[in-house]
Amino acid sequence: MNSLISTDSGVSQGEPLGGGGLSVSGNEWDSMVSVGRIARSHGNTGNVIVDPSSDFIEERFRVGNAVYVHHGDRIKPLMIANVRFHRGRPIVGFVQVQTMAAAQELASFELRVPIQALDHLPDGMFYHHELSQCQVVTTAGRIVGKVVGLEDGGGACRLIIDGGSSEIQVPLVASICKRIEPGVGIIEIDPPDGLLELNLRSRDGQQKSSVGR
Numbered sequence: 001m002n003s004l005i006s007t008d009s010g011v012s013q014g015e016p017l018g019g020g021g022l023s024v025s026g027n028e029w030d031s032m033v034s035v036g037r038i039a040r041s042h043g044n045t046g047n048v049i050v051d052p053s054s055d056f057i058e059e060r061f062r063v064g065n066a067v068y069v070h071h072g073d074r075i076k077p078l079m080i081a082n083v084r085f086h087r088g089r090p091i092v093g094f095v096q097v098q099t100m101a102a103a104q105e106l107a108s109f110e111l112r113v114p115i116q117a118l119d120h121l122p123d124g125m126f127y128h129h130e131l132s133q134c135q136v137v138t139t140a141g142r143i144v145g146k147v148v149g150l151e152d153g154g155g156a157c158r159l160i161i162d163g164g165s166s167e168i169q170v171p172l173v174a175s176i177c178k179r180i181e182p183g184v185g186i187i188e189i190d191p192p193d194g195l196l197e198l199n200l201r202s203r204d205g206q207q208k209s210s211v212g213r
Helices: 026-030 100-105
Strands: 033-042 047-052 066-071 074-086 089-094 110-113 135-138 143-152 157-162 166-171 177-181 186-189 200-202
Touching: 033 089, 033 100, 143 166
Parallel strands: 135 186
Antiparallel strands: 033 047, 033 110, 047 089, 066 074, 066 110, 074 089, 135 143, 143 157, 157 166, 166 200, 177 186
């Protein structure tokens, strides 16, 4: 985790997606935060392997915590009964899932938690969802675009900005991102000369050179 951002997010046995749960609208599900996705079942006792999208894996996937899946028009709670970690991924057993067949049904389901379940971050750190759709402007007043995603290339995390015909990548570092105010939806940047033109990326993911280069 770098200095500016953090990534966070009554069912019958053998039928974890049948019946029960909360009937919700799409907006309610959208307001929850992703903490991972179930990769596949593991073993024959109903455990699953999770691909986490949280920086706080051991805190998020703790025995007694609940995560939620969206199936049809309902949100289903899954209570964590046991967990161990292997190569950075949780192997989780849920109270509601007791068989391999039931676990297999959950493959590819996204896991979310309510925003209220997230821990408060230290000053100067932000969750992904807080930066999504923020308007990015330069200190000189130029409108760059809106944040549509974030990428971690192994170094500094990068803002992916919708610049109209192309996407623009901007490193999420304090030397460039001078002001971040998710509450008002603004990120103010002071990019080095040529950075915005250099980091253009077309919609198909291909890097683009600036005009005249």
